[in-house]
Amino acid sequence: MSTTVATATEIRPFHVEVPQEQIDDMLRRVASMRWPSKELVDDRSQGVQLATMRELARYWVTDYDWRNVEARLNALPQFITEIDGVDVHFIHVQSPHEDALPLIMTHGWPGSVIELLETIGPLTDPTAHGGKAEDAFHLVLPSMPGYGFSAEPTELGWNVGRVAQAWAQLMQRLGYTRYVAQGGDVGAAVTDTMGRQAPEGLLGIHTNLLVAVLAGPQSTETDEERAAQEQLDTFRQSGFGYFLEMATRPQTIGYALLDSPLALAAWLLDHDTDSYYKISRAFVDGEPVGNLTRETIVDNITLYWLTGTGVSAARSYWEDALALAQARTSGQAPPAVSLPVGYTTFPGELFRAPRSWVEKSYPNLTYFNEADRGGHFAAWEEPELFSTELRAAFRSLR
Amino acid sequence: MSTTVETTTEIRPFEVEIRQEEIDDLRRRLATARWPGKELVEDPSQGVQLATLKAIADYWAKNYDFGRLEARLNALPQFTTEIDGLEIHFIHVRSQHEGALPLIITHGWPGSVIEMLDVIGPLTDPTAHGGDAADAFDVVIPSIPGYGFSSEPTEVGWNPGRVGQAWVELMGRLGYTRYVAQGGDQGAGVTDAMGRLAPEGLLGVHFNFLGAAPRELLMAALNLRLAWSADEREQFSKFLAVAMRGYIAEMGEHPQTIGYPLLDSPIGLAAWMLDHDADSYEKISRAFLDGQPSGNLTRDNVLDNITLYWLTGTATSAARLYWEFAQAAPAALKHPPPHVSLPVAYTTFPGELFQAPRHWVKQAYHNLIYFNEADKGGHFAAWEEPEVFAGEMRAAFKSLRTKGGPS
Numbered sequence: 001m002s003t004t005v006a007t008a009t010e011i012r013p014f015h016v017e018v019p020q021e022q023i024d025d026m027l028r029r030v031a032s033m034r035w036p037s038k039e040l041v042d043d044r045s046q047g048v049q050l051a052t053m054r055e056l057a058r059y060w061v062t063d064y065d066w067r068n069v070e071a072r073l074n075a076l077p078q079f080i081t082e083i084d085g086v087d088v089h090f091i092h093v094q095s096p097h098e099d100a101l102p103l104i105m106t107h108g109w110p111g112s113v114i115e116l117l118e119t120i121g122p123l124t125d126p127t128a129h130g131g132k133a134e135d136a137f138h139l140v141l142p143s144m145p146g147y148g149f150s151a152e153p154t155e156l157g158w159n160v161g162r163v164a165q166a167w168a169q170l171m172q173r174l175g176y177t178r179y180v181a182q183g184g185d186v187g188a189a190v191t192d193t194m195g196r197q198a199p200e201g202l203l204g205i206h207t208n209l210l211v212a213v214l215a216g217p218q219s220t221e222t223d224e225e226r227a228a229q230e231q232l233d234t235f236r237q238s239g240f241g242y243f244l245e246m247a248t249r250p251q252t253i254g255y256a257l258l259d260s261p262l263a264l265a266a267w268l269l270d271h272d273t274d275s276y277y278k279i280s281r282a283f284v285d286g287e288p289v290g291n292l293t294r295e296t297i298v299d300n301i302t303l304y305w306l307t308g309t310g311v312s313a314a315r316s317y318w319e320d321a322l323a324l325a326q327a328r329t330s331g332q333a334p335p336a337v338s339l340p341v342g343y344t345t346f347p348g349e350l351f352r353a354p355r356s357w358v359e360k361s362y363p364n365l366t367y368f369n370e371a372d373r374g375g376h377f378a379a380w381e382e383p384e385l386f387s388t389e390l391r392a393a394f395r396s397l398r
Numbered sequence: 399m400s401t402t403v404e405t406t407t408e409i410r411p412f413e414v415e416i417r418q419e420e421i422d423d424l425r426r427r428l429a430t431a432r433w434p435g436k437e438l439v440e441d442p443s444q445g446v447q448l449a450t451l452k453a454i455a456d457y458w459a460k461n462y463d464f465g466r467l468e469a470r471l472n473a474l475p476q477f478t479t480e481i482d483g484l485e486i487h488f489i490h491v492r493s494q495h496e497g498a499l500p501l502i503i504t505h506g507w508p509g510s511v512i513e514m515l516d517v518i519g520p521l522t523d524p525t526a527h528g529g530d531a532a533d534a535f536d537v538v539i540p541s542i543p544g545y546g547f548s549s550e551p552t553e554v555g556w557n558p559g560r561v562g563q564a565w566v567e568l569m570g571r572l573g574y575t576r577y578v579a580q581g582g583d584q585g586a587g588v589t590d591a592m593g594r595l596a597p598e599g600l601l602g603v604h605f606n607f608l609g610a611a612p613r614e615l616l617m618a619a620l621n622l623r624l625a626w627s628a629d630e631r632e633q634f635s636k637f638l639a640v641a642m643r644g645y646i647a648e649m650g651e652h653p654q655t656i657g658y659p660l661l662d663s664p665i666g667l668a669a670w671m672l673d674h675d676a677d678s679y680e681k682i683s684r685a686f687l688d689g690q691p692s693g694n695l696t697r698d699n700v701l702d703n704i705t706l707y708w709l710t711g712t713a714t715s716a717a718r719l720y721w722e723f724a725q726a727a728p729a730a731l732k733h734p735p736p737h738v739s740l741p742v743a744y745t746t747f748p749g750e751l752f753q754a755p756r757h758w759v760k761q762a763y764h765n766l767i768y769f770n771e772a773d774k775g776g777h778f779a780a781w782e783e784p785e786v787f788a789g790e791m792r793a794a795f796k797s798l799r800t801k802g803g804p805s
Contacts, residue, residue, distance in 0.1 A: 036657040036714035040554045046721055047652030156438050241651040245644030251437040252445030252673040253644075256659030256666025258434045263659030263666060270655040311434040318444060 009173060014078040014089060014149065016070050018306050023066055026305055030060050030261050044276055045238070048266045055283040056265055059294055066306070069299040072117065080149075081173060083166040086158070089113075089149035090142035092174065095124040100136035101398055102176040103390070104167055105379070108185020108209075109246075109313055110268035112148045113141050114300040115380040118291050122387035129384065134398070135391040142170060144186065146312030148303055158316065159323040160189040161197075168199035177201045180394050184208040184378060186316060195337035195362075204340035204366065206393045208378050210353040212361040214324065224354040231351035235272070242270055247321035250314035257310025264310055265301045274348035274375040290374070290381040342367035342393030346382075348375025367393040407571060412476040412487060412547065414468045420709055421464045424664055428459040431665045442679055446669040453686040454672075454701070455665050462701045467709075470515060470702065478547070479571060481564045484556075487547035488540035489514075490572065493522040495534035499799055500574040501791065502538040502565055503780070506583020506607075507649075507716055508671035510546045512703040513781040514539045516694055520788035527785065532799070533792040540568060542584065544715030546706055551715070557722040558584065559735075562591030566600070575599045578795050582606040582779060584719060593738035593763075601798045602741035604791065606779050608754040608762060629755075636752035645673060649720035657714025660707075667713055668704050677749035677776040693775070693782040743768035743794030747783075749776025768794040 035054070039046040076091050091113055094100070103123065107115050122129035123137040143150040145158050145166070167190065171179050180203050183191035188209040195205040212218070213232060220229045245253050256263040269279055279297055282288035304310055327334065341362035345353050347370070355368050371389060374382040378389075433452070437444040471489075478485045489511055492498070501521065505513050520527035521535040541548040543556050543564070565588065569577050578601050581589035586607040593603045648656050659666040672679055682700055685691035707713050742763035746753050748771070756769045772790060775783040779790075 034661045034711065036654070036661045036711070037550055039654040040551065040718065046718070047655030047657070049654065053658060152435060154438070238651050241644065241648030242655075244642065244647045248642075248644050249445035249673055251434070251447070252669050253659070254434045254445070255451060255669040256663040258432045259665055260659055260662040263662055266655050266658040270652055308432070308434070315438065315444065 009081065011079050011081045011173065014080045016073050016078075016149065018066065018070065022306055026261050026302070027061050030057050033057055033260075033262050044273060044280075048270050048276070049280065052269070052280040052283055053262060053266055056269075056294075056298070057262055059283065060261075060265075060298055060302075064295065064298050064302075066299075066302050068295070069114070069302075073113075076117075076120070078149075081170065083169050083173075084162065085155075086145045086153055086166070087151040088142055088145065088166060088170060090140055090170065091120070092141075093120050093124045093139045095136040095138050097126075097133045097136035099134075099398075100124070100138045101394060102140065102171065102174075102179035103137040103394070104140040104142065104171055104179065104181045106142065106144065106163075106167070106181070106183035106187030106190045107147070108183070108187045109147075109316065110271055110300070110304070111185065111187075111377065111380070112300055112303050113143055114296060114303055115377055116141050118383035119379050119387050122384055123390065126387075126391070129387065131387070131391060135395075137390070138176070140171065140174065142167065144190070144313075144316065146316055147309055148307055152309065152312035153315075157319070159319040160186065160193050160316075161323060163190045164193035164197055165199075167194060168197065168202070171201065172199075178203055180204050180206070180397060182206045182390060185376065186320075189214075189320065192337065193334075195339050195341065196335045198335075198337075198339055202339060203397045204342065204394065205337070206342035206344070206367070206390060208344050208346060208389075209349065209376075210343070210351075210357055210361060212357070213351070218357045219360070222354065222356065224352075225356060228351045228354055228357065235350050239270075239272065242267065243317065246314040246317035248318070250311055250318045254311030254314055257304075257314070258308055261301075261305050264305055267310070268301055268304065272350050272376045275377055275381075278348075278375065278381070291383055292377065292381045296380065337362050338364055340364050340366040340397060342389075344368075344378070344389045344393070345370045346374040346376075346378045347371065348373075349378075350376060366396055369393075406480045409477050409479045409571065412478045414471045414476070414547065416464065416468050416709055424705075424708060425459055427664050428455050431455060431663070433665075442676065442683075446672050446679070447683070450672070450683040450686060451665060451669055454668055457686060457697055458664070458668075458701055458704075462698065462705070464705070466698060467702050467705055471511075474515075474518065476547075479568070481567050481571075482560070484543050484551060484564075485549040486540055486543065486564060486568060487511075488538055488568065489518070490536075490538050491518050491522045492536045493534035495524075495531045497532075497799075498522070498534035498536045499795060500538065500569065500572075500577035501535040501795070502540065502569055502577060502579045504540065504542065504561075504565070504579070504581040504585030504588045505545070506581070506585045507545075507719065508674060508703070508707070509583065509778065509781070510703055510706050511539050511541055512699065512706055513778055516784035517780050517788050517791075520785055521791060524788075524792070527788065529788070529792060533796075535791065536574075538569065538572065540565065542588070542716075542719065544718060545712055546710055550712065551718070554722070554725070556719070557726040558587035558719070559591040559726065561588045562595060565592060566595060566597040569599065576601055578602050578604070578798060580604040580606075580791065583609065583777065584723075587723065590738065591735075593740050593742065594735045596736075596738075596740055600740060602743065602767070602795065603738070604743040604745070604768075604794045606745050606747055606787075606790075607750065607777070608744070608759060633752045633755065645670065646720060649717040650724035651721070653714060653717035653721045656717055660713030660717070661711055664708055667708055670713070671704055671707065675751050675777045678778055678782075681749075681776065681782070694784055695778065695782045699781070738763050739765055741765050741767040741798060745769075745779070745790045745794065746771045747775040747777070747779045748772065749774075750779075751777060767797060770794075
């Protein structure tokens with residue numbers, strides 16, 4: 001028995017090595033794409049536009065090289081460890097500065113650790129990026145189960161609550177006894193849940209998406225609140241299809257996501273209006289916004305393709321929808337977050353959460369700020385600005 | 399000018415021709431499909447099951463006869479004609495019986511004219527199918543714009559109402575001055591629009607899906623004077639659940655996004671088309687896994703339909719009809735279209751998404767002249783049970799045949 005336990009908690013180094021034939025097969029499929037006709041509108045209102053997809057396909061086949069990001073990943077300390085029956089992949093970069101604050105950051109959908117790569121420098125090595133030594137973090141960037149290089153769950157139940165528990169275990173296994181957690185999108189749900197579970201050692205959390213809006217309606221008394229509600233309504237009325245499909249039928253949409261690289265690309269690109277237009281512009285006009293470049297976007301799509309995780313990632317929505325429905329039926333509210341919470345509202349996010357909404361969710365709000373740029377993928381798009389937010393948000397907890 | 403008009407109203411014979419290289423490409427894609435792992439449940443609650451889709455792909459690639467589609471369609475009189483700027487494909491079979499009643503039947507999604515092929519015999523030639531000569535219909539089965547062999551709209555605005563107008567033009571062009579119309583699924587939306595237009599010559603309509611009257615139905619739900627039974631409440635929750643389906647939301651919001659998967663991946667297309675309603679999914683799944691089809695929903699017939707979508711490359715344009723419907727819906731709720739005053743007939747099939755009770759239908763259509771609950775058949779009633787469906791058509795429209803009948 002003791003041998004098994006020792007093996008199961010082992011932390012093994014990990015390197016990405018994709019066989020060339022898998023890359024060749026992917027590009028052959030991209031090149032033999034059977035295209036639909038052009039949408040009948042001149043904007044995003046019928047979905048991802050043909051011109052954007054055509055340019056993405058051209059770039060993928062003729063200019064893109066997976067080996068660049070493979071080298072970037074392999075230049076970082078990557079590991080695998082088994083937690084709760086699933087092999088969890090994570091990047092773990094320790095700061096050269098003593099007393100750095102350990103921070104676990106969780107990506108979302110349609111993201112991956114790719115979103116967070118450019119924050120590693122500013123967060124772990126602040127003195128090289130306009131910060132001070134006392135701003136340093138030790139950084140842990142795990143891939144969610146079913147995403148990227150983490151294994152797919154082979155049984156039901158891997159909702160954000162279970163992921164949150166796994167993260168607490170991961171931090172403990174790494175020897176961190178005092179740490180903070182951060183997340184946006186699905187990662188915000190994981191991080192919010194960690195806050196509610198309040199594992200020993202967790203000092204506080206920061207999120208950049210207010211997950212409370214999933215649980216019920218928010219107040220609409222002020223102009224700011226009404227504006228945010230309007231943005232949410234627009235999303236629910238015109239951008240909710242992907243969410244509903246993955247939450248109810250992940251397997252059905254999964255077949256095409258595994259079989260067609262450009263189907264996968266379109267599905268991943270169709271997230272929110274702000275990021276869609278930024279990404280579209282990067283391809284069609286060659287004008288990226290911040291770090292949302294053609295290369296990093298295709299890095300992320302290619303990661304989903306090569307790891308074949310389109311379905312398992314979609315299933316996380318199914319799990320969370322089930323957990324949410326069960327929580328509603330039980331009528332029991334989840335425990336409140338009593339730990340300190342930091343929150344940053346980015347202007348391009350799905351909705352601009354006003355301070356009042358965030359305070360209602362998190363009475364112990366120790367930091368709130370409205371950043372002046374950045375969107376749903378804030379860490380990806382504006383890594384320096386994002387890092388500054390984390391420094392400010394967690395300063396009082398050090 | 400007169401030359402142009404003549405050209406555009408011309409009706410041209412049509413034959414399906416499928417190129418071998420397209421079949422070869424499809425087979426190659428099926429052979430090289432990259433499959434996900436199995437769903438984590440033992441039922442369809444995560445979507446189309448891996449075993450079902452693998453059985454379909456296997457049969458499609460190895461056993462399905464690609465000549466079937468061409469042969470079945472080309473055995474029928476098919477035509478195209480330009481209406482409102484689009485080439486409309488239709489099957490047109492006249493009965494040999496004099497006094498046959500002209501009937502235009504509209505398919506839905508994820509269907510096509512394939513759904514209706516086996517009702518043609520019983521409807522046009524009733525004496526060979528247990529009916530009387532007096533039950534005969536002349537049958538017109540068009541492909542909705544963007545579906546099958548009709549051309550794709552190249553501008554926005556082709557909602558069910560505009561399709562209904564095109565059908566009126568088509569029936570006029572065929573010389574029919576007294577006719578009836580029928581539809582389920584999206585075809586019910588088109589047929590409902592025809593009923594509201596009440597064009598000259600349209601005598602009445604029949605539905606097998608109550609989809610085009612959400613306002614009336616919601617009003618009915620709010621009407622406290624109606625004492626609903628437990629079963630009615632259950633049907634209403636099923637009706638509401640229809641609106642919360644991922645495929646409807648996705649096609650209604652972003653048809654282009656889902657269009658890439660549907661054009662590029664045959665297994666992606668098959669899965670998307672199969673995931674319609676629990677009843678037909680289970681029946682189709684059983685046909686492939688156990689070789690036990692329900693009625694006429696056989697493996698070959700199911701694949702005829704999926705193959706038609708694949709070879710015509712119309713899944714994106716077909717999905718756009720949902721977008722058009724979603725665009726038109728808010729205006730329709732705000733400014734309700736005219737009531738249907740024409741005679742309406744309705745058949746509830748037991749496997750349908752929800753079993754509309756008579757008084758819902760009556761609430762939506764005041765001039766309800768026929769209502770029946772069939773004892774078998776589901777969402778694809780005409781496809782699954784062509785004889786039962788044809789029997790419903792005969793009974794539903796019987797009273798409208800005599801000139802001066804109810805109106």
